[in-house]
């Protein structure tokens with residue numbers, strides 16, 4: 001299993017404690033009649049939890065991800081999904097939404113029901129694709145126009161007589177074509193606090209003199225009449241507050257995750273499922289020194305290729321090997337591990353094992369996927385790839 005290296009480290013540290021008799025004891029009561037399908041479903045449920053989900057999103061038919069999200073993913077992640085630079089994104093989540101009004105007018109509304117309450121909205125952007133003016137109107141005295149994005153307000157709820165609030169405004173060349181981005185973070189934050197206040201956005205185009213402008217001259221692609229690649233889009237940069245549980249801070253003795261693990265996770269002999277899903281080879285107690293080995297997690301074999309757009313899988317790596325005395329430089333041993341290996345070698349105390357070969361550096365990966373509402377989401381997950389191994 002790809003969580004194997006985490007469990008292995010728990011197992012190793014348990015066996016290193018003098019009070020625990022043998023390595024096998026906690027997991028040896030494995031029931032061979034245990035239904036493999038049940039184990040598989042329990043394992044996959046636990047894996048979903050690692051990815052912060054209760055159920056796998058259901059996707060109907062072939063959907064296309066917005067180019068913006070594909071480009072963003074390729075900017076932050078390498079081909080295996082590993083984060084190139086942890087400082088590129090401020091938060092750990094980027095969500096895209098298509099306009100649900102699909103109106104002929106320049107009015108937009110978005111269904112944000114998939115954004116959780118805990119998610120902090122860092123930035124919200126309205127992305128509009130500006131079309132070229134229609135040819136017959138090209139010779140026009142206007143070169144620039146003022147484009148303003150308004151939040152539609154409920155006049156019955158507030159004392160204000162205003163029915164809309166200006167969010168963003170700027171000059172745009174009339175003859176340009178391409179994406180225009182407007183920041184509307186405050187409006188989205190207010191929608192998140194009160195769903196009923198979400199009455200949509202309204203875009204107004206004026207000449208520099210302030211008079212209203214012919215919308216034939218200044219057109220934005222709409223969800224109704226234009227290709228999907230030009231659809232109006234809301235992009236949210238958020239943070240869900242999930243932080244890395246660092247190796248140091250993880251309480252090995254009271255780890256809540258351990259008791260919920262299906263027993264078969266730990267078995268080398270009968271976890272056929274683990275072996276078919278994840279490509280790792282297990283050799284019997286190889287005396288090779290502590291080293292990093294490949295551990296490929298294949299989303300297609302897990303059955304997640306329908307909703308995960310990228311990557312197809314990733315190499316989590318795992319750490320395996322012995323940590324005997326004397327621990328060399330390349331073992332990246334802690335002082336504690338060095339002392340433990342000396343006590344072990346001198347057999348000064350009973351039950352003190354050699355140190356454990358565990359990940360000592362972990363990298364995050366990125367997932368580009370469809371959520372329950374078929375919006376495309378980019379999410380970063382910490383501590384998913386063993387960057388290096390050491391004796392600890």
Ligand SMILES: *[C@@H]1O[C@H](CO)[C@@H](O)[C@H](O)[C@H]1NC(C)=O
Pocket residue numbers: 031032033034
């Ligand atoms: C194994 O599981 C089956 C079904 O859950 C149960 O009937 C049986 O008693 C178990 N055997 C052992 C040795 O735990």
Ligand SMILES: *[C@@H]1O[C@H](CO)[C@@H](O)[C@H](O)[C@H]1NC(C)=O
Pocket residue numbers: 111112113372373
């Ligand atoms: C938003 O989407 C959810 C899930 O698809 C749906 O249950 C809800 O009715 C939608 N809300 C609106 C206002 O359309």
Ligand SMILES: *[C@@H]1O[C@H](CO)[C@@H](O)[C@H](O)[C@H]1NC(C)=O
Pocket residue numbers: 157158159
């Ligand atoms: C509207 O304003 C009046 C007087 O200024 C005030 O008494 C009332 O509470 C306000 N209502 C709301 C909904 O803010």
